[in-house]
Amino acid sequence: MTETAPARPVAVRHRRVGQERLPVAAMILAGTAIAFFALPFLGLLWRAPWGDAWSILTSDSALTALRLSLWCSLWATGAAALFGVPLAWLLARVSFPGRGLVRALCTLSMVLPPVVAGVALFYALGRRGLVGQYLDRWFGFTLPFTTTGVIVAQTFVAMPFLVLTVESALRQLDTRFEDAARTLGASRWYVFRRVTLPAIRPGLIAGAVLAWARALGEFGATITFAGNFPGRTQTMPLAIYLTNEGNPDEAVVLSLVLIAVSFGVLVALRDRFLGGGHPPTT
């Protein structure tokens, strides 16, 4: 670790927030964008079978899928944080040859079509896969068709959101506090836990929320890699996709539930963490 960073000027950031006036053209374009985001949800609300909504909502199939979705996405977020924070730390603070390539590799799954991610996982971790065949042969353990497989698929596509956000927060951090703690004799782990992590908390939470949202919405990698079975691998997006073919009413209600859950979390956290993202204290 080479902490040669000179003291950098603290970015001026709070200037004029909330006091700017936009030109009319920009206002119109922004308004169009808002309508563009709002309309599909209004379409769902308009189409929703409100009379049957409650019975669909409380049906076993809906609750099972919702429970599984929450369970898997939270585990995936936890896994993304466990592995993603050290990865972000490495990418932000250690110079090594090929760092750009490693970063690209570790964030590739974010831009891949999810189905491609699923197929790739299949040939890596499936029963006949590159690594998966040994898991099966030595431990009798296979990932596809299991809830763990869902979590793996979700982690694979969601972790980059956390890594990029945390890495960015680490890069913005004024390293003088860490340097000070080090000169006072604290170990690297201690500094990371007691100085760095609290300072990047907003970035960490923002990254975790993004990763969670991505995991909750994950469809392509899950259905390709983990299959589809109620209670085991059929998360909300899969249930919605399939019920839409047989029973569109149910699909609409399930979609609204998923939207409500995601929207609720984003609203609750957004103003505090997703908007600014810089350390609240300076």
Added chain:
Amino acid sequence: MSRRSQPFLIPVAALALIAAACGDDDDSAATTAETSAVETTEAPATTEPGVAGDTTVFAATSLTDAFTEVGDAFSAAYPDATATFSFDGSSALVQQIIQGAPADVFASADMANMTKLTDADLNGTEPEIFATNLLTIIVAPGNPLGITGVADLTDPAIKVVTCAAEVPCGNYADQIFAAAGVTVTPVSLEQNVGGVRTKVVEGEADAGIVYVTDVIAAGDAAEMVEIPADINVVAQYPIATVAASTDQAVDEAFIDFLAGPDGRAILADYGFGAP
């Protein structure tokens, strides 16, 4: 050695990427939209002998190989006509058509999904049965687990995949299990029969319920364990034009070609039965 701060735009960019990553479902619809746009400009009203233009056929996954070949033969027979295909589970396709996808012809793997089209009054011609198919158990080459029939599929050590109940092949599988009086718990319910075939061919699952035609199409990569006729289901494949199609002549020419000697011969090659 410089590592200056990056702007904190990354979460925003990331959100944009969520949207981008979720958009891959619509590709097939977009492609078919293009082809149908071409069709309207390219299909002048023609006289009797010359069939011209393009017909966009939404067809069940199990028809993929056979219809691709029928399409080539159709173009060879009518040099000015082409058939463009979109293959998926019949339930997904009929849902797309009801939502306005630009299909000209719909070929379903069961009557139930065709009925959704006729109930919505969206069919042009009346549905007619053009082929039949049987269900079978698909296993790895050499049948390593020695599966002899559907009764063996109840063994929890055997990983079974079927289609979801919404898809014809899943509905048929349920009927077969009921007729055999067995309860099978699959490890996965796939959204079309291609998913079942792939899972078995790639070794992820041990057995699946598919159409006879799927095992034939898989060649050396899979083997079939026959399901006896008394519990098997004869899948009826209906076809009809879609009312919204702007050129019914070429659509009907495709259906006639399919039901004619050339089409029937190709279907038979792939293991489909005559209606």
